[in-house]
Amino acid sequence: MDAIDLKGLGHLYRNGKGVKRVDLQVKQGEVFGFLGPNGAGKTTLIRTLLGFLSPTAGSATVLGLDIVRDRRQVSTRVGYLATNPALYDALTGYQNLDFAMKVRGVKDYARLKDLAGRLGVDLGQRFKTLSRGSKQKVAILNALVHDPDVLILDEPTTGLDPLVQEAVRSLITEERSRGRTVFMSSHDLAEVEAVADRVGIIKEGEMVTVDRVENLRKQRMKYVSFEPEGDWSELPRISGVVSLRQDGRKVKFTYTGAIPALVSAMQKWGIVDLSITDPPLEEVFLSFYGQGAAGSQNGTRHEGGAER
Amino acid sequence: MTLFRQYFRAQRAGLLIWVGSNGVLAWVLASTSKPMELGGTLGSFMSKLADKFPPGLRGMFGLVPGLSPIDSLIQAKIGIWLAIILPVYACILAASAVSREVDRGTADFLLALPVRRRDILIARWAVMAANLGLIAFSTWGALYVGLKMSSAVANFTGYFWMTAQAWFLGLAAGSLAMLGSMWAREHDGALRWALASVGVLFTVDLGMRVAEMPKLARFFNPFTYFDSLQPLLRKSLVWGDAAVLLGASLVSLWLAVRVFESKQIEA
Numbered sequence: 245m246d247a248i249d250l251k252g253l254g255h256l257y258r259n260g261k262g263v264k265r266v267d268l269q270v271k272q273g274e275v276f277g278f279l280g281p282n283g284a285g286k287t288t289l290i291r292t293l294l295g296f297l298s299p300t301a302g303s304a305t306v307l308g309l310d311i312v313r314d315r316r317q318v319s320t321r322v323g324y325l326a327t328n329p330a331l332y333d334a335l336t337g338y339q340n341l342d343f344a345m346k347v348r349g350v351k352d353y354a355r356l357k358d359l360a361g362r363l364g365v366d367l368g369q370r371f372k373t374l375s376r377g378s379k380q381k382v383a384i385l386n387a388l389v390h391d392p393d394v395l396i397l398d399e400p401t402t403g404l405d406p407l408v409q410e411a412v413r414s415l416i417t418e419e420r421s422r423g424r425t426v427f428m429s430s431h432d433l434a435e436v437e438a439v440a441d442r443v444g445i446i447k448e449g450e451m452v453t454v455d456r457v458e459n460l461r462k463q464r465m466k467y468v469s470f471e472p473e474g475d476w477s478e479l480p481r482i483s484g485v486v487s488l489r490q491d492g493r494k495v496k497f498t499y500t501g502a503i504p505a506l507v508s509a510m511q512k513w514g515i516v517d518l519s520i521t522d523p524p525l526e527e528v529f530l531s532f533y534g535q536g537a538a539g540s541q542n543g544t545r546h547e548g549g550a551e552r
Numbered sequence: 553m554t555l556f557r558q559y560f561r562a563q564r565a566g567l568l569i570w571v572g573s574n575g576v577l578a579w580v581l582a583s584t585s586k587p588m589e590l591g592g593t594l595g596s597f598m599s600k601l602a603d604k605f606p607p608g609l610r611g612m613f614g615l616v617p618g619l620s621p622i623d624s625l626i627q628a629k630i631g632i633w634l635a636i637i638l639p640v641y642a643c644i645l646a647a648s649a650v651s652r653e654v655d656r657g658t659a660d661f662l663l664a665l666p667v668r669r670r671d672i673l674i675a676r677w678a679v680m681a682a683n684l685g686l687i688a689f690s691t692w693g694a695l696y697v698g699l700k701m702s703s704a705v706a707n708f709t710g711y712f713w714m715t716a717q718a719w720f721l722g723l724a725a726g727s728l729a730m731l732g733s734m735w736a737r738e739h740d741g742a743l744r745w746a747l748a749s750v751g752v753l754f755t756v757d758l759g760m761r762v763a764e765m766p767k768l769a770r771f772f773n774p775f776t777y778f779d780s781l782q783p784l785l786r787k788s789l790v791w792g793d794a795a796v797l798l799g800a801s802l803v804s805l806w807l808a809v810r811v812f813e814s815k816q817i818e819a
Contacts, residue, residue, distance in 0.1 A: 257818075287819050296663055296817040319666040327819075330657030332562045340661075343558040347665045386661070
């Protein structure tokens with residue numbers, strides 16, 4: 245059984261924006277990250293999954309439970325962290341968490357003490373007096389304290405200082421090692437690259453690609469750094485060259501196609517320096533958002549580039 | 553019960569201010585009424601006031617024959633005060649029950665918990681009812697203490713039922729505001745609409761009473777079902793009016809729950 249199973253799930257707002265139809269399966273014990281800029285539909289997808297928004301298309305299950313019919317049971321097994329977590333300002337961190345634990349029926353406070361100690365958060369202060377980072381830590385405790393099977397994180401490290409970011413990442417990694425499933429959205433490519441097993445890229449409400457991080461980087465796509473000797477003005481006209489930019493004497497771009505053909509074209513302009521590597525995830529991401537690269541036009545590609 | 557306790561706790565600072573300010577006001581009025589009565593100031597003040605008031609409003613402001621000057625003062629000041637202040641407080645609380653939570657993002661925290669939306673809204677309604685009761689009856693308590701301290705002869709039972717009648721009015725106004733806030737896109741707008749509605753309905757009721765329009769013609773207005781004089785004269789609740797206000801409250805709550813259950817909580 246998949247931890248998360250989306251079957252054509254969508255939520256469209258009245259203005260026609262939102263999430264169109266998303267098909268996706270996330271396995272138990274997997275960390276799945278999905279990327280997209282603001283407005284791509286990441287938060288809408290998460291809110292639909294959590295029952296804050298009703299699906300306008302399709303259906304979904306979390307741990308085999310229907311997200312609409314079994315919302316309460318789903319909530320007992322899911323931990324959620326919002327981008328800008330808000331708890332009750334007038335209550336202390338402890339009072340907020342105590343309330344959530346009582347509603348969830350959690351009686352064992354040892355995990356709370358343990359996690360709070362590790363994150364170094366003072367739960368005795370009123371929530372409104374806490375710094376942004378400390379608020380996020382309290383919200384992380386809220387997401388984890390009932391030991392959920394599935395963690396849903398909406399841009400969990402946005403606006404946080406590097407120390408808290410690192411704490412979040414290490415908790416995600418730890419949860420995976422405990423067999424928990426993590427479903428997280430982000431526009432921080434390095435973060436997803438660091439923790440996710442698979443990545444989805446969402447664009448204008450549609451998941452345009454889903455693949456393992458390493459496969460996504462290797463999908464016939466290479467990151468090329470080239471220092472030409474002569475005139476290279478014909479380079480942009482070569483099929484498969486995208487995200488081209490000049491950096492001093494070097495020309496950097498992402499290339500999808502046969503490497504020998506590219507190299508023989510470069511030899512005409514003379515090669516001072518050339519490196520061809522797997523692209524960083526940022527380049528993969530740009531290829532979907534920049535210059536209309538393959539994948540963004542032809543429907544969703546799953547697992548190694550298979551078209552659907 | 554956990555939902556009730558948590559929301560009550562979150563509202564307690566505001567509640568203390570309302571209870572304190574109403575209590576002090578009632579106590580000051582009560583403790584000064586006896587000396588004023590002994591000096592004859594109160595009786596002469598109330599009768600001069602009665603001459604100025606249109607007949608349709610005299611009953612509402614305690615300016616009727618047969619009431620002692622102290623009863624008239626308490627009815628005119630505390631009765632009308634509660635009829636305004638309890639609906640205002642109820643609207644503030646009701647308008648924030650959902651829309652402020654959505655604005656601030658605490659709705660996400662709540663809705664991610666294994667609770668039904670129905671239970672959240674009912675808990676908020678119950679907190680509103682409890683807080684209104686605390687404000688209303690602490691006001692009555694302050695009246696009681698103030699009048700007892702000055703050894704005034706007063707209609708404590710009548711004041712109690714007048715306060716209870718105002719509680720029903722506040723509950724109805726708050727429940728209607730809660731229902732209205734379900735369509736609000738943001739909290740400030742919901743609050744403005746609720747408070748403006750209270751002001752308009754109060755003024756319309758006042759105008760219709762001045763014009764001596766029958767109760768049937770004013771049936772749509774919650775303020776129609778509050779008359780601070782009747783509980784004083786009867787020394788009991790006006791059961792029919794209380795039933796109408798309670799019925800309006802429960803129907804509004806039921807409708808609000810229906811709307812909330814399908815409300816889309818956007819980021």
